[in-house]
Amino acid sequence: MSVHYPALVVVMPVVAALIIAILAWVHPSRALPVAVAALAAAAGAAAMMLVRVLAHGPFAYHLGGWPPPVGIAYEIDHLNALVLAVMAAVALINLLAVWPQAEQRFAERTVFFYALYLLFCAGTFGILVTGDAFNLFVLLEITSISGYALIGLGRRDAALASLNYVFMGTIGASLYLLGIGYLYLVTGSLNMADMAAILPRIQDSRVVTAAFIICMTGLFMKMALFPLHGWLPNAYSQAAGPVCSLIAPLTTKTMIYVMVRIGLYVFSPQFTFGRLDLARAMVWLAVMAIVFGSLTALAQTNLRRMLCYVVVAEVGYMVGGFWLGTRTAMTGAILHIVNDAAMTLCVFLVVGTIGHQLKSDTFDTLRGAFRRMPWTMAVMVVAGLSLIGVPPTCGFFSKWYLLGGALAAGHWGLAGALVFSSLVNTLLFFRIFEIAYFEPVNTGNYGHAAPLRYAEAPPAMLAPMIAAAMGLIVLGLLTGEIVTRLIAPAIPAAIP
């Protein structure tokens, strides 16, 4: 069975989603165990594949038994085995943490929430393992449609935010498809490895240049890179808590992974960083994304919206690190994909829990939160420190590589933006800690302090959240292993 893991990691969530859609009409209460079992099995398969890649190197799986380029192949290598293992764990931990909220929030719809959740995960996992450029688009459709639906059923303005996301996301995905169409026109192939073998021979063709630009622009829209980030803050802040902590860690990071995959493994590094002189402009765009995201985050008075802009800034980190085109910065960018997925999960889980327990997520409701929800706030502290970049949390290490890469490349703009963003994050999170720890609680009781109501989340929600926080530290401590055994072999030798 172990040879089939690449297919099973995607197929198991799909099968579970279908079974849940049937159970919904006969046995709705069985849906949750099925969903958890499927995601646990997928996470297990992802972990086993990671172990196999570490032991034996990359391997492929031919769907339908047809070898590429005739058929579709899944290629597991160091890069996607790492990202997949973390993403699968993120999806599982999130489901374990949010199901009590989801059952309250969605009532009769919860069963369908689970089905869409699983389809979203299946699409994401598929995007990560596929070695076929068109198959990637099909899987992107699955994630997008289920994502739009999940976001659409959120707060008051969620439908409008989701519609906006539908427009932007559809344009982005269509651009990606158009780019792949152009590549097919000149290579006659849809398999990534096969395209990569053909492209160096024809890289002077204008079609290849256009395909590259169109593809990348589509991905920038889907990953919410400034100035194409407009959909993200509304979509994420209007989404329901359980949805937000699923989509925020997975969507943008997966798209950044696709950018890395296309940039390094479909087009050659020489083409991506050398041919068009786009790379320098992209790094400056990333600098603007970081500065804009950080400054806008400062202006927010709502916890969730603030974090949305932090996400916009984080996208800038990875895009900047990637387009610098040096080994250290690339290591930082890839490491940050993984770390940022874990950090975003952690921090959005906390915000979702606060929103659920205290019925609001403005800064004002946070007063006294350390006494009302000590454990949740402890997780918040760990996640905050990681986003700031304090060792031994994982955020420190990827930022260290990014900063080192920027300095080594002599790009002071990016280095400055990284330091600036860390300072702003310090400000953002210590302001929250200050409000939640020190600010007097105004209970509306004529100035008399009423006893604070203890509002900690139930253990079922707390345990996965604490596990996620521990994950940040574990990832941080494992940085050396991850970098030398997984990321170093994943970066092509052509990168200096």
Place this chain on the structure above:
Amino acid sequence: MRRLGLITAVLFGGLLAYATPDFPDWGDPRSPASTHVSPYYIQNSLADTAVPNIVTAVLADYRGYDTMFETTVIFAAGLACLFLLRNFGPRAVESRLYRHRPTGITLRIEQGGDLPENSAEFERIDSQWVPYDLIIRCAGRLVLPFIQLFALYVVAHGHHSPGGGFQGGVIFGAALIFYALSHDLRSTLGHLPEARSLIVAAVGVLIYVGTGVLCLLLGGAFLDYAALAGLLGVDPVMARSHGILMVEIGVALAVTTVMVSLYYYLATAGRLDEGL
């Protein structure tokens, strides 16, 4: 903002125009798209799969995995519509219209009145009153079986001519929607209730995915229909042909029922009570 849109459109158009001169010539037999992978399909698909229609062979076998997810996308769209539009709240009992069949008189029964449900003499009609239209009903009833038969033909004949699960499913779904239009929504719901429709949709996709899993359990790769040879009692090439038919049936079931479900939710704003 409008100017920004204009600039974007002009830039994008410029990029497309820039790339056009390097396109392969129109219909050029030496273009990469016709020389790289396509010749393999043209030369081998019949020998590999015993399916004369190359499009079907590529779609449902060589790249069958993509098609499985396309079917799942359709299913996800149905699920998304249900998730967003379905009104699970308590159904407000508003006034209802009933037609007395023998006389054709229409009665409005206000909230709280006795509703003549299950009566042979009264039939419920939509509150946006529709005149009784004998011609449309009879014509509809007359055409329907032929549309459905044609849909089945399109599904079954995908191996030889343009067609297959998606096309046949759409025609069948359209037939059911046509039934709802020519009669009313409740009569379609009577034949295909909401729950049954969505369960059949899930079963349809499950047939596709399940065929893949079955291949895997029988020792092949996922969706490698040749592994079904022992089970079906035919040679591996015919097994591919039969495997394609199995997944096409799954696709047809899913597409039909998702189309009808989408119609249910959109036409009734999720109340599944009355609508076009």
